[in-house]
Every structure is written in structure tokens, then in C-alpha cells.
Amino acid sequence: MSFLTRSPIQLEGLIAEVSGPDRGGVASFLGTVRDHHQGRAVRGLEYTAYEPMAEETCREILLEAAARWPVRVTLCHRLGDLAIGDVAVAVVAAGGHRDEAFAACRYVIEELKRRVPIWKKETYLDGEVQWVGVGSSEERSGTTAP
């Protein structure tokens, strides 16, 4: 099972994967490409990953969520070139009730951002291209990250 894709993310497929007659609460989160970053107009971006580790880390995070709440949960993260408004990541959690579905969904997206090795490179409307994250600030200033 792969959690990374270079094709548009299909939310319905993810919902079908975790839904069931005993799961009355289905929570989903979509992360989409914003048209601005730190005051600059963004044209689009590119995601890259350390793929074997990203796949393994996603699997671990989903197992952790399923161990902690009575849910089935899945995710998908897009790689490659994305345009404004494209879905970059989707998480879907399904449980008996909404509380565990919301909690598991939140856990998975927060841990993904913290642990899964994925990077993004933004292209701005003025044509400049920059890797996003603390690293790019370090590179520019040569000092400790903000």
C-alpha cells in the first residue's frame, strides 16, 4: 500500500477505504496549495520525498492512531508539481462516533507534518523559486532559524 502519489488525490476512494456500516463518524482533512506564503504570491509548488522513509513513517503513524482510537484511518500525500488549490494531502478517519474520528484525523496530520520526510519548493509569481522551511532561512541568513 502506497501513501504517496503523483496523481490527483481521490477523496472518495480514501473514504470508501475506511468507511463501514459500524462507523457513523467519518472525519476528513484536506491540505491544499495556498496562493501566498509569507506575503508573497505563489504560482505553484513541487513536493519531493525521501520515499522509502516517508512510506514507512506514514504506515507507523496510521498504526499509532488505530491503536489509540477505535478507528480506521488512511492518508495520501501528493508528490510532484501542484497548482494553486490542488489537494496536497488528505487524511480520513472513520469511527463509531465523531470524537474518535476527529481526534485520530488531527493526530495523523500533525504527526505527518512533524515526522514524514517531504519537502516543498515554491515558485512565486515573480519567477523566483525557493525551498520552504527553516532551512531556506538558514541558507539566506546564515544564522539560527526563526
Add this chain to the structure above:
Amino acid sequence: MITPASAPATIRIRLFASYAERLGAELIEVPAEGIRTVADVLERLRSLPNGTVVGPATLVAVNLRHSPAGTAVRPGDEVAVMPPLAGG
């Protein structure tokens, strides 16, 4: 039976995103001699041209697992040196 001469022990260092661009490579093999921990790998990288890009917020994974500075590194290990993550 002829035994081939053993290759020198090396450590494979994978670089990503801004680090790969600034250091000019996605994969570097360095002699394992003198490298015992993650901290030693970072020190070796920082001594390369443009090595200062490897800043204090750098993350390291040894054999696909996040690993703090004191983690042991052995010949044959794959060490990923990663800028701050930006997924999601």
C-alpha cells in the same frame, strides 16, 4: 576459491531538497573511518564546500528512522541528512 578484496568501508549519505542542491549531490559516500555517530556525519558534511547549509535544525535518519545526534552509525548504514520537513 578467490575472495575479492573487500571494498573500503563507507557510509552512504543521502541529501534532500535545499541540501542536495547546495552540496551538489543527492548521494555521497564517505569513508567510515572516524565516523561513529550521527554527530560525526554532520561534522563531516559541514566541512564540505557549502556545508554550512547543514544548519542546527537539520534532521537525520539512520536506515529510515529518525535518529538523534548520539545515534551510532556503522559501515553500510544509509544516513539521510534532511532539511526541516515541509509536508502537508
